[in-house]
Amino acid sequence: xxxxxxxxxxxxxxxxxxxxxxxxxxxxxxxxxxxxxxxxxxxxxxxxxxxxxxxxxxxxxxxxxxxxxxxxxxxxxxxxxxxxxxxxxxxxxxxxxxxxxxxxxxxxxxxxxxxxxxxxxxxxxxxxxxxxxxxxxxxxxxxxxxxxxxxxxxxxxxxxxxxxxxxxxxxxxxxxxxxxxxxxxxxxxxxxxxxxxxxxxxxxxxxxxxxxxxxxxxxxxxxxxxxxxxxxxxxxxxxxxxxxxxxxxxxxxxxxxxxxxxxxxxxxxxxxxxxxxxxxxxxxxxxxxxxxxxxxxxxxxxxxxxxxxxxxxxxxxxxxxxxxxxxxxxxxxxxxxxxxxxxxxxxxxxxxxxxxxxxxxxxxxxxxxxxxxxxxxxxxxxxxxxxxxxxxxxxxxxxxxxxxxxxxxx
Amino acid sequence: xxxxxxxxxxxxxxxxxxxxxxxxxxxxxxxxxxxxxxxxxxxxxxxxxxxxxxxxxxxxxxxxxxxxxxx
Numbered sequence: 467x468x469x470x471x472x473x474x475x476x477x478x479x480x481x482x483x484x485x486x487x488x489x490x491x492x493x494x495x496x497x498x499x500x501x502x503x504x505x506x507x508x509x510x511x512x513x514x515x516x517x518x519x520x521x522x523x524x525x526x527x528x529x530x531x532x533x534x535x536x537x538x539x540x541x542x543x544x545x546x547x548x549x550x551x552x553x554x555x556x557x558x559x560x561x562x563x564x565x566x567x568x569x570x571x572x573x574x575x576x577x578x579x580x581x582x583x584x585x586x587x588x589x590x591x592x593x594x595x596x597x598x599x600x601x602x603x604x605x606x607x608x609x610x611x612x613x614x615x616x617x618x619x620x621x622x623x624x625x626x627x628x629x630x631x632x633x634x635x636x637x638x639x640x641x642x643x644x645x646x647x648x649x650x651x652x653x654x655x656x657x658x659x660x661x662x663x664x665x666x667x668x669x670x671x672x673x674x675x676x677x678x679x680x681x682x683x684x685x686x687x688x689x690x691x692x693x694x695x696x697x698x699x700x701x702x703x704x705x706x707x708x709x710x711x712x713x714x715x716x717x718x719x720x721x722x723x724x725x726x727x728x729x730x731x732x733x734x735x736x737x738x739x740x741x742x743x744x745x746x747x748x749x750x751x752x753x754x755x756x757x758x759x760x761x762x763x764x765x766x767x768x769x770x771x772x773x774x775x776x777x778x779x780x781x782x783x784x785x786x787x788x789x790x791x792x793x794x795x796x797x798x799x800x801x802x803x804x805x806x807x808x809x810x811x812x813x814x815x816x817x818x819x820x821x822x823x824x825x826x827x828x829x830x831x832x833x834x835x836x837x838x839x840x841x842x843x844x845x846x847x848x849x850x851x852x853x854x855x856x857x858x859x860x861x862x863x864x865x866x867x868x869x870x871x872x873x874x875x876x
Numbered sequence: 877x878x879x880x881x882x883x884x885x886x887x888x889x890x891x892x893x894x895x896x897x898x899x900x901x902x903x904x905x906x907x908x909x910x911x912x913x914x915x916x917x918x919x920x921x922x923x924x925x926x927x928x929x930x931x932x933x934x935x936x937x938x939x940x941x942x943x944x945x946x947x
Binding site for chain 2: 531577703760782798800836865867869871
């Protein structure tokens with residue numbers, strides 16, 4: 467022991483720091499030796515070891531999802547002039563998430579989703595030889611990506627503060643959002659109260675319904691929310707969340723069209739503000755046969771006249787220590803925007819034919835299988851998930867979805 | 877709009893009904909199946925699916941109207 471101490475003294479502080487950095491880099495917090503006969507009182511650091519101030523990898527997760535969509539909507543011009551046009555699209559989506567700890571108080575989450583969408587815009591303006599392509603020929607396959615960074619600071623044992631920044635780039639479209647969230651737990655972490663605010667700014671090219679560009683336009687939004695999570699029993703936990711979003715500016719994509727009574731097509735005419743309210747309740751109940759049931763209800767209302775109710779149930783069953791399976795059903799119903807139409811008078815002050823703003827019901831049916839394998843060594847666990855879903859909307863839209871995730875927990 | 881008073885009432889009721897469950901009796905709650913929310917990457921792709929195909933996005937703690945030209 468004395469020789470080791472002597473060697474450490476000769477190696478100097480730089481060697482000690484290097485050794486510490488290597489230990490941290492490997493994700494291992496080497497415990498400090500604590501001897502019963504040491505005179506100094508035991509501290510948390512002496513018992514658990516110091517974690518240093520470097521970055522330590524906590525998890526890496528990747529998810530790939532494929533969407534295959536069929537359907538028709540009156541905003542699309544890929545069809546008869548006054549009839550609904552095609553909304554056919556395929557979407558490939560990749561996501562990567564890295565979570566790192568820095569010291570004892572900081573946690574960083576870096577997340578990069580990338581979407582590749584076929585026929586995202588050309589269907590909307592594909593109206594014969596007088597149409598220009600909305601962006602360029604590249605719009606036949608639009609690629610969009612986001613860089614999102616959230617830093618969370620642990621103020622004390624019960625309080626966290628998070629700051630989030632994200633930048634989204636898509637060919638004719640840019641978006642930036644930033645947010646702050648405060649979370650505090652009470653009653654020995656039985657109750658968690660959270661409040662946050664998110665601001666966003668979008669700026670994008672303004673196209674008309676024939677695909678010609680007319681400069682740029684923008685919109686902004688602010689979302690405030692408050693959330694309460696409560697442990698109700700040893701097998702039940704519930705959450706309630708209220709959120710308010712206010713949007714201002716150009717609230718459409720500018721190239722969606724509306725069939726007109728004159729026999730032609732005109733642009734969407736939308737209000738320049740939208741105020742949206744949502745109240746969400748969710749609960750999870752552990753089931754005696756080693757399963758779990760999660761319920762979700764959401765009430766939504768906005769000043770465009772849309773009122774929506776959404777319910778969802780997810781039933782899960784553990785098959786072994788590593789595997790569990792789940793079955794999902796979701797139902798959504800909404801009224802339409804007050805100015806939704808499939809044939810607008812020529813002088814209408816507001817008009818929209820976007821199929822998502824119509825009165826509609828939708829159903830989602832899905833299943834998933836999840837595996838978490840504990841492993842030895844630098845990686846603590848491997849996570850795999852396969853999910854399949856079928857989405858069906860009553861106004862002629864359906865979609866098949868396959869998703870796969872792989873994760874490493876350190 | 878009467879939602880804010882309703883929310884405050886729900887929050888007050890939930891807080892009033894709080895009974896502390898000891899940490900050593902929460903093993904079931906730690907099971908991944910008991911997560912109230914989807915895994916974040918799964919939640920994102922589901923949010924995006926519904927936000928761009930239904931007219932009822934946002935207002936629940938997630939940004940609405942940004943980050944997608946299809947809004």
